[in-house]
Amino acid sequence: MPSFELPEFYTPYPARCNPHLDRARAHSKAWARSMDMIDVPQHGTVIWTAADLDAHDYPLLCAYTHPDTTAELLDLVTDWYVWVFYFDDHFLELFKRSRDLDGARAYLDALRAFMPATGGPISRQPANPVEAGLADLWSRTVPDRSADWRARFAESTRNLLDESLWELANINANRVANPVEYVEMRRKVGGAPWSANLVEHACDAEVPAVIAASRPLQVLRDTFADAVHLRNDLFSYQREVHQEGELSNGVLVLERFLGGSAQQAADRVNDLLTSRLQQFEHTALTELPALLDEQRIDPVARIQVGLYVKGLQDWQSGGHEWHLQSSRYTKPRAAAAAPVLGGPSGIGTQGARIASSLAATAPQRLRSFSHVPFQPAGGLELPALDVPFALTLSPHLEAARAQNVTWSAAMGILGEGVWDEGKLRAADLALCAAGIHPDATAEQLDLTTGWLTWGTYADDYYPIVFGRGAGIPAAKACNARLEMFMPLDPTELPVPVSPLERGLADLWVRTAGPMERAARRALRRAITDMTASWIWELGNQAQNRIPDPIDYIEMRRKTFGSDLTMSLCRLAQHRIVPDAVYRLRPVAAMENSAADYACLLNDVFSYQKEIQFEGEIHNGVLVVQNFLDCDAATAMRVVGDLMAARMSQFRDIVAVELPELFDALRFDPATRAALQGHARNLENWLAGILNWHRGCHRYAEADLISNARPAEAELFGHPTGLGTAAVRILRTLQEAR
Numbered sequence: 001m002p003s004f005e006l007p008e009f010y011t012p013y014p015a016r017c018n019p020h021l022d023r024a025r026a027h028s029k030a031w032a033r034s035m036d037m038i039d040v041p042q043h044g045t046v047i048w049t050a051a052d053l054d055a056h057d058y059p060l061l062c063a064y065t066h067p068d069t070t071a072e073l074l075d076l077v078t079d080w081y082v083w084v085f086y087f088d089d090h091f092l093e094l095f096k097r098s099r100d101l102d103g104a105r106a107y108l109d110a111l112r113a114f115m116p117a118t119g120g121p122i123s124r125q126p127a128n129p130v131e132a133g134l135a136d137l138w139s140r141t142v143p144d145r146s147a148d149w150r151a152r153f154a155e156s157t158r159n160l161l162d163e164s165l166w167e168l169a170n171i172n173a174n175r176v177a178n179p180v181e182y183v184e185m186r187r188k189v190g191g192a193p194w195s196a197n198l199v200e201h202a203c204d205a206e207v208p209a210v211i212a213a214s215r216p217l218q219v220l221r222d223t224f225a226d227a228v229h230l231r232n233d234l235f236s237y238q239r240e241v242h243q244e245g246e247l248s249n250g251v252l253v254l255e256r257f258l259g260g261s262a263q264q265a266a267d268r269v270n271d272l273l274t275s276r277l278q279q280f281e282h283t284a285l286t287e288l289p290a291l292l293d294e295q296r297i298d299p300v301a302r303i304q305v306g307l308y309v310k311g312l313q314d315w316q317s318g319g320h321e322w323h324l325q326s327s328r329y330t331k332p333r334a335a336a337a338a339p340v341l342g343g344p345s346g347i348g349t350q351g352a353r354i355a356s357s358l359a360a361t362a363p364q365r366l367r368s369f370s371h372v373p374f375q376p377a378g379g380l381e382l383p384a385l386d387v388p389f390a391l392t393l394s395p396h397l398e399a400a401r402a403q404n405v406t407w408s409a410a411m412g413i414l415g416e417g418v419w420d421e422g423k424l425r426a427a428d429l430a431l432c433a434a435g436i437h438p439d440a441t442a443e444q445l446d447l448t449t450g451w452l453t454w455g456t457y458a459d460d461y462y463p464i465v466f467g468r469g470a471g472i473p474a475a476k477a478c479n480a481r482l483e484m485f486m487p488l489d490p491t492e493l494p495v496p497v498s499p500l501e502r503g504l505a506d507l508w509v510r511t512a513g514p515m516e517r518a519a520r521r522a523l524r525r526a527i528t529d530m531t532a533s534w535i536w537e538l539g540n541q542a543q544n545r546i547p548d549p550i551d552y553i554e555m556r557r558k559t560f561g562s563d564l565t566m567s568l569c570r571l572a573q574h575r576i577v578p579d580a581v582y583r584l585r586p587v588a589a590m591e592n593s594a595a596d597y598a599c600l601l602n603d604v605f606s607y608q609k610e611i612q613f614e615g616e617i618h619n620g621v622l623v624v625q626n627f628l629d630c631d632a633a634t635a636m637r638v639v640g641d642l643m644a645a646r647m648s649q650f651r652d653i654v655a656v657e658l659p660e661l662f663d664a665l666r667f668d669p670a671t672r673a674a675l676q677g678h679a680r681n682l683e684n685w686l687a688g689i690l691n692w693h694r695g696c697h698r699y700a701e702a703d704l705i706s707n708a709r710p711a712e713a714e715l716f717g718h719p720t721g722l723g724t725a726a727v728r729i730l731r732t733l734q735e736a737r
Helices: 021-034 050-056 058-065 071-096 101-114 129-144 147-162 164-173 179-190 192-203 215-243 250-258 262-294 299-325 350-367 397-411 421-427 429-436 442-466 472-483 499-512 517-543 549-559 562-573 585-613 620-628 632-665 669-695 701-707 710-716 724-736
Strands: none
Touching (some): 021 058, 021 071, 058 299, 101 129, 101 147, 101 164, 147 164, 179 192, 179 215, 192 215, 192 299, 215 299, 262 350, 262 549, 262 620, 397 429, 421 442, 429 442, 442 499, 442 562, 472 517, 517 549, 549 562, 562 585, 585 669
């Protein structure tokens, strides 16, 4: 049987055990028996025996992951984990093994009745141990929490239940997910966001609602979830892949995607696990304090946030210790207890392994901060770019080109020194608009071109004007000003004082004026997410920090403005398709896969421009190069493979998953036609973006030199590397005199 040795894990915090463990063991076993989870056949199959439950030792998991909670709360949390693991095994035996998709869907739909969002009484009678356990636990938990926490907990519980269908569908199709899809879906199926909600309950420390949806808190939840799941994938590989026929395992995903052995894939999964844990620390230490200050969070709430962060850390270290001791998983050859640098091993020795853990993972951490900017980056061969959709260009293209020059000049975009008319014409954003909106009227095409111009100009403007670090407060002030020009209700706008404000004010009035309020809110959120993502880029530049690969992919959708342009694509359907439909997994996955292809497409075309000419670090090729510790050519090929995988997923969703969704939810003809039209718009979007990259004069080396100012062109002809940024600044200052 294929196997691998467990790698040296990053374990910077010692595990501690709750003193109420023995009580939780007795209580949880009695509770599981009262719910008919032990030795009671389900459809002819005994899911668990008493010996199974004892061997898995979920009370030990909870005692390690919640070392400071009270005895009563430890009992409750342990019951929740007994229930969730029982559900996982129950679903496996009843539906995954038989591949009964229809039965699974009915089973999951029935569970919704046992999760009333109000916390009120449950009227439906349970029909199986999963329903009985959920009804009991829900009534014992949610009445003690706020409405905001209940909503978040209900969503995370529904996700881990409902998205089990995704796993089952992949098994039926014998399909292994691509890495990006896997990480996104594993968060829901794996249930770690649900565990993060229970951390709040166990600590009796809710995250304030005003910051619960902010980037720092979302990143803390996501990095926590990814680390929990990737660790579990390493320990559970044998059981899931070789015994259960499971396809939802990170080691298998990377084994298929990267090629090579299971050992190599396991090592890469561990690298990603380490990166996510280090991202957690980075966010907690650099982004979270600034958020608390900006939102003026009071001292009591700050303590609650601190307890929550500490609770997530406790969960990580405790979960690792439990995996070493529980017999739920058939572990690969036991290297986990034998540190690379030697020392004590076995139960209770995790604290002694901290030093070796830090030493083993230090090179990966340091590599992210040691990039030398302005290095030569030309001569790379682009990957194969397969966008199998017909390109159609708007007949109003030439008129839009001329109008865009006039509009940009009127807004002042050509007068600040960032762009001149030559750079505007070289960018040729009307060409992009004509491809992504081929059926637009002349007026609509001018508007789309204007949005693309404003967003691209602003993306160039922020790093030039606000620089590396010192300008972040000014950039945040700029963002706050921009929000004033996007009112949800018709009102008189402030007087714009810059080209960015003037351009946004003009575009907002022309675009949002005819919209309903909900559509305006979605458009404003897309724009504010994009402008906030530029602050994230400035922060990384200030620290010379190459982003974590998962954080990069998810933020790249925002820095690229994907949500903005997709919001414009949805305008024709917003009265037909409810917003909730766009949040359904197949629709969201369709948009995300298209967005990732477009973002990475831009990265492969702009690699030399950003790395050599601009000293940038936000490029997917560089992120992969840093993470895999490989050369640029290899990284370019890996990015190309990821693009191909995301395109394949996009096409599969449009061809297979959308029709299945229409039938499963019985969509009316108008909704079906609107979503099919949205898919066609995304196809136009992808074809138009590829055509623009090939046809504009923004990225090729010759164009970069010819469009540069004289001082820049001279610099590009000189040796590059460490120290050239200072030369560039000096030349710019001299030229400005």
